[in-house]
Amino acid sequence: MSVNMVDAAAIKAAISPLDFYRTELPGIPAPKRDHGWTAGGLCCFHADAHAGNFRVNLDTGGFMCFACGAKGADVIAFVQRRHAVAFRDALQMLVDAWGTRL
Numbered sequence: 001m002s003v004n005m006v007d008a009a010a011i012k013a014a015i016s017p018l019d020f021y022r023t024e025l026p027g028i029p030a031p032k033r034d035h036g037w038t039a040g041g042l043c044c045f046h047a048d049a050h051a052g053n054f055r056v057n058l059d060t061g062g063f064m065c066f067a068c069g070a071k072g073a074d075v076i077a078f079v080q081r082r083h084a085v086a087f088r089d090a091l092q093m094l095v096d097a098w099g100t101r102l
């Protein structure tokens, strides 16, 4: 599937933030609830030594780190930052990884 056929909103709607972060962050603790901000385990954007700084939002896919300042509004922003790719490349990576869900 090409990113020309789907838009960012459809991609975000098709990907569960919890499923996404469980895949991207193998060390993520089991969330205490199924929505809103929750602990994300160790931050993948700096040499994090103790959990607690990095949080993810299970509703929006947003992420933020109190230690290094990494933050973004959704899973697309996470892919952009983690893989240092442009917006459209991040969309393509998400389609490739999660395409069966679209």
Ligand SMILES: [Zn+2]
Binding pocket: 043, 044, 045, 046, 048, 053, 054, 065, 066, 067, 068, 069, 070
């Ligand atoms: Zn960090």
